[in-house]
Amino acid sequence: MPISRRDFLKVTGAGLGALALPAAPVSASTTEIATDATASMLYDSTICVGCRACQVACKRRAGLPPDVDPSGLYEMPHDLDSKTWTIIKLYKDQNSDSFVKNQCMHCIHPACVSVCPVGALEKLESGPVIYHRERCIGCRYCMAACPFSVPKTEWEKPLPFIQKCDFCADLQANGEQPKCSEACPTGALIYGTRKAMLDIARGRLVGEGNYVQHIYGETEAGGTSMVYISDLDFTKLGFPEQSDVSLPDITWPYMQGTLGVIGVMVTLSTAIYLRTHRKDKNGNNGNNGSNGNNQPPKGKEA
Amino acid sequence: MAVRLGEIRLRRYPLGPGMILVWVLAALGMGVAVYRWIYGLGATTNLSDGRPWGLWISFDMMSGIGLAAGAFTVAAVVYIFNLKKFYPIVRATILTGFISYTLAALTLMVDLSQPQRIWHLIIYWNIHSPLFEIGWCVMLYLTVLALEFSPVLFDALNWKVPLKIIRAITIPLIIAGVTLSTMHQSTLGTMLTILPDKIHPLFYSRLFPLYFYLTAIAAGLAMTVFESFHSSRTYGYPFEIKMLSKLVKGIPWVLGIYFVIRLAELFITGKYLYLLQGGAPAVMFIIEMVGGVLVPILYFSDPNTRNDVHGITWGAFFTMGGLILNRVNAALIFMDGSFYLPSWQELAVTVGLTCLGLIMFDAAVRFLPMFPEPTPKAVKRL
Numbered sequence: 001m002p003i004s005r006r007d008f009l010k011v012t013g014a015g016l017g018a019l020a021l022p023a024a025p026v027s028a029s030t031t032e033i034a035t036d037a038t039a040s041m042l043y044d045s046t047i048c049v050g051c052r053a054c055q056v057a058c059k060r061r062a063g064l065p066p067d068v069d070p071s072g073l074y075e076m077p078h079d080l081d082s083k084t085w086t087i088i089k090l091y092k093d094q095n096s097d098s099f100v101k102n103q104c105m106h107c108i109h110p111a112c113v114s115v116c117p118v119g120a121l122e123k124l125e126s127g128p129v130i131y132h133r134e135r136c137i138g139c140r141y142c143m144a145a146c147p148f149s150v151p152k153t154e155w156e157k158p159l160p161f162i163q164k165c166d167f168c169a170d171l172q173a174n175g176e177q178p179k180c181s182e183a184c185p186t187g188a189l190i191y192g193t194r195k196a197m198l199d200i201a202r203g204r205l206v207g208e209g210n211y212v213q214h215i216y217g218e219t220e221a222g223g224t225s226m227v228y229i230s231d232l233d234f235t236k237l238g239f240p241e242q243s244d245v246s247l248p249d250i251t252w253p254y255m256q257g258t259l260g261v262i263g264v265m266v267t268l269s270t271a272i273y274l275r276t277h278r279k280d281k282n283g284n285n286g287n288n289g290s291n292g293n294n295q296p297p298k299g300k301e302a
Numbered sequence: 303m304a305v306r307l308g309e310i311r312l313r314r315y316p317l318g319p320g321m322i323l324v325w326v327l328a329a330l331g332m333g334v335a336v337y338r339w340i341y342g343l344g345a346t347t348n349l350s351d352g353r354p355w356g357l358w359i360s361f362d363m364m365s366g367i368g369l370a371a372g373a374f375t376v377a378a379v380v381y382i383f384n385l386k387k388f389y390p391i392v393r394a395t396i397l398t399g400f401i402s403y404t405l406a407a408l409t410l411m412v413d414l415s416q417p418q419r420i421w422h423l424i425i426y427w428n429i430h431s432p433l434f435e436i437g438w439c440v441m442l443y444l445t446v447l448a449l450e451f452s453p454v455l456f457d458a459l460n461w462k463v464p465l466k467i468i469r470a471i472t473i474p475l476i477i478a479g480v481t482l483s484t485m486h487q488s489t490l491g492t493m494l495t496i497l498p499d500k501i502h503p504l505f506y507s508r509l510f511p512l513y514f515y516l517t518a519i520a521a522g523l524a525m526t527v528f529e530s531f532h533s534s535r536t537y538g539y540p541f542e543i544k545m546l547s548k549l550v551k552g553i554p555w556v557l558g559i560y561f562v563i564r565l566a567e568l569f570i571t572g573k574y575l576y577l578l579q580g581g582a583p584a585v586m587f588i589i590e591m592v593g594g595v596l597v598p599i600l601y602f603s604d605p606n607t608r609n610d611v612h613g614i615t616w617g618a619f620f621t622m623g624g625l626i627l628n629r630v631n632a633a634l635i636f637m638d639g640s641f642y643l644p645s646w647q648e649l650a651v652t653v654g655l656t657c658l659g660l661i662m663f664d665a666a667v668r669f670l671p672m673f674p675e676p677t678p679k680a681v682k683r684l
Contacts (some may be wrong), residue, residue: 031460081351111496117434118426135426138415141433143354144637145496152351153415155344180678240499247496251432254511256493258435265481269382273473276384 014192022173035108038225039127039172040194041181043101045230045237046209048188050088050099052076054180058086058103061179082154082163086180091236098230100237101189103180104129104150104165105217106225111144112151114248120162125227127194136161147221147242167225194225201229222246255287321664324657329652334647335412341417346647352640357648360633362409362655364490365626366402367440368514371522373399373447374483379549381476388549390542393454393672394533395526400447401659403440408658412651432493439486446479458670488515494632495653502636504576504587509567510632516560517625520553520598524621529663531615537667547608553621554599586631594624 059066069075077084079102086103099168110129110279113121120135142151142162154160168178176182181191190197199216210231217227220242230237338346349356376395380388411417423437449468456465468475491510498506508514527546534541568574577584598606598621607613634642644652666672 011467079351114428114430115433115493115496116428117431117437118422119428119431135422136416137419137422138356138417139413139433140415141353141431141493144500147499149352149639153354155350156342157344158340158342159418160342160344191543242499243499247498248430250508251492251496252430254489254495255430255432255435256643261485261488262481265484266477269378269477269480273382273384273477276382 001265010116017249022288035223036193036195038108038125039106039167039191040197040225040227041099041178041189041191043189043205043226043228045098045100045188045228045232046211047186048088048099049186050090052088053103053183053185053187054189055084055086055088057179057183058165059084061171062166064163069206080150080164082152082153082160085163085165089238091232091238093236096232098232098237099188100149100228101180102238103226104167105148105221106165106167107147107221108223108225109221109246109248111145111147111221111247114251115141115145117141124169126169126171126172128172129282130166130169131164133161138162145247147247149240194227197227204229219244222249258270324660327650328654328657328661331651334650334654335408336394338412338647338651339417341528343413346645348642348645348648350640353642354639355633355640357634357644357652358409358413360630361626363406363413364629364633366406366409367490368466368487368518368523368625368629369525369622370399370402370406371483371487371518372525373402373450373522374479375519375522375525376549377450377476378480380474381473382480388545390545391526391530393451393551394529394667396447396450397454397663397666397672398449398525398529400444402660403444403447404662405655405659407440407444408655409651410584416637423482432489432496435489436486436493439482439489443479443482446475449475450479454666454670454672486513487518488512490514497637500638501632502576502583503573504583505632505636507564507615509563509565513560513564513628516556517628520556520560521551521622521625523553523556524598524618527614527618528622531618532663533667533672536664537552541611543609543611543614547605547614550602550608550614550617553617554603557595557599557621561591564591583636586627586635590627590631593620594627598624633649 058064059254061084064085067075067077067083077087086101088100090099091098091100106127106129107123108119110123113123113129117139118135118137120131120132120137122132123129138153138160140151140153140162143149143153150161152162153162168176168180170180177191181189184190190200192200198215198218201218205211205213205215211229212231212233214234216234216239217224217225217228220239222245228234228237228239235241307466334346343349347356372395376388376392378393379385411420416419423434423441428434450472453468456462456468488511491514492510494501494506495508495510527550530539530542530546531537568577577587599619601613601617601620602608604613607617
């Protein structure tokens with residue numbers, strides 16, 4: 001595909017601005033201030049040695065069952081799933097290789113939180129996006145809407161819940177750091193405020209090393225709590241080409257417009273009703289519908 | 303009109319090989335649905351973490367609700383626009399709407415991971431969620447449709463007082479129905495606007511709400527043609543071609559506006575480049591826009607085809623097919639995700655629920671005064 005969707009959407013966004021209800025642009029300054037202090041993690045793929053200590057620590061603390069082979073021996077999971085909240089993957093070609101860690105990105109403006117009809121997903125002010133399973137009805141809109149396809153569900157169960165990384169929100173509330181970053185022996189995964197993580201990342205990009213000059217997660221989908229730097233192209237590491245649009249900002253104006261729709265439709269219907277029935281009172285053959293000849297039978301009011 | 307009731311009771315049930323098949327398929331679908339509730343989605347569907355929404359959402363929910371838009375359109379045409387000549391089809395159209403929404407609710411009960419908690423929509427609110435609005439609108443609109451349809455029942459039972467009460471609030475009910483429909487028909491489109499990077503640009507649009515609303519109006523009107531076709535074929539009611547051809551005159555206008563805006567968007571945003579690239583998305587886009595939009599416009603603009611039984615019926619099929627293709631393209635085929643083909647169980651539930659809808663419609667036609675003035679011709683054929 002010669003046209004990248006990412007580039008394309010920038011054009012689309014600009015072109016549609018005049019045509020459609022535009023998503024309210026988030027003022028960069030307010031976002032920065034609001035998100036500087038939130039919890040964040042920086043993953044540097046050039047440091048990671050793929051020991052998977054984070055993965056094991058995560059399973060242990062979340063109480064997730066290990067994957068086993070037919071003889072009952074432990075086996076590596078292949079991807080994030082209902083039993084795997086975080087995973088280390090390896091990219092390898094002839095010239096280069098790199099590990100990469102996947103887990104919930106804990107978006108600054110999470111699509112999952114905005115689309116959940118029952119508010120089962122919540123963005124904590126401290127940063128984590130957490131799941132209240134007691135509310136969930138299982139519509140799986142969060143799975144469809146997540147730009148990083150992170151929420152997974154327990155397909156094998158009759159009544160499945162959503163499973164995804166909760167950023168160890170309970171531990172963070174106690175002043176501890178998440179188990180994955182705590183377990184990391186090399187410092188490939190570090191934990192701190194988003195401002196601190198971005199500062200460190202920027203410092204490394206201008207320093208030594210062969211870094212791609214991009215911090216993945218700084219602006220993607222309006223910014224995420226998890227930020228990444230790497231010496232390989234991020235698409236090779238399996239990251240989607242994500243536009244910088246804050247996704248909830250696309251739907252929110254429409255949702256706000258609902259009250260307007262109600263007002264317009266009730267007013268318009270009533271007005272048309274009063275107008276089309278006025279003739280009746282004047283005895284002007286309004287009853288048999290013959291007055292309809294001058295009005296095309298359209299079903300479209302607005 | 304006790305006589306009418308007697309006549310209607312006599313109506314022969316169309317028990318033939320076709321109807322037996324409908325019953326068998328409906329029973330099979332219900333059976334599979336029960337099996338799915340016991341063993342879960344993983345055991346019965348081809349859905350996966352990479353494909354959380356399949357046939358039930360894109361076809362049964364999104365297309366089913368779109369096709370049911372005739373109920374509010376025709377109600378508005380008759381009661382708000384006061385075009386009483388269309389009154390004879392109001393009852394059947396509202397019934398179709400009621401059945402379609404019931405089926406959509408049933409589909410949701412099959413598709414939800416936690417169906418026993420559907421009532422959570424009432425107590426847990428998230429006004430940011432398009433699905434929250436749709437859930438509420440569908441709940442309220444089902445109630446409105448039931449009330450709109452209740453006079454038929456009261457009429458059959460000869461209950462005078464409830465009939466009077468409902469008649470008194472008809473207009474507010476119709477206005478509520480129009481408003482609720484406008485809200486959720488467009489919000490079904492809003493639901494998909496949050497997927498700008500997952501839906502192919504030829505099918506994604508920030509104007510989804512408008513597109514969904516317009517195509518639903520057109521396909522809803524087309525659906526009334528299909529109902530009349532079915533009623534006339536199965537029960538010997540006269541095919542009200544004169545009235546229907548006047549009704550479908552509106553479709554070229556609605557689809558015309560849709561066509562122009564969608565093409566304009568294509569060129570203003572530069573998305574036409576994807577058309578030039580070719581491939582499956584371009585081909586499907588052209589099929590959708592020509593077969594599902596241009597062809598119906600041509601069919602219904604020409605008085606010759608519009609006033610011909612075959613012409614109007616084919617035009618209606620193309621319009622309905624266009625809506626279904628549009629919804630399935632956006633919410634399934636060209637939405638990023640794992641490879642997916644529905645399992646036989648998913649197909650069985652979809653087919654079964656559709657057959658259940660037919661059974662419900664036929665039961666109503668048989669037992670209730672669906673068409674306000676049964677013509678002597680229709681009565682004779684019973």
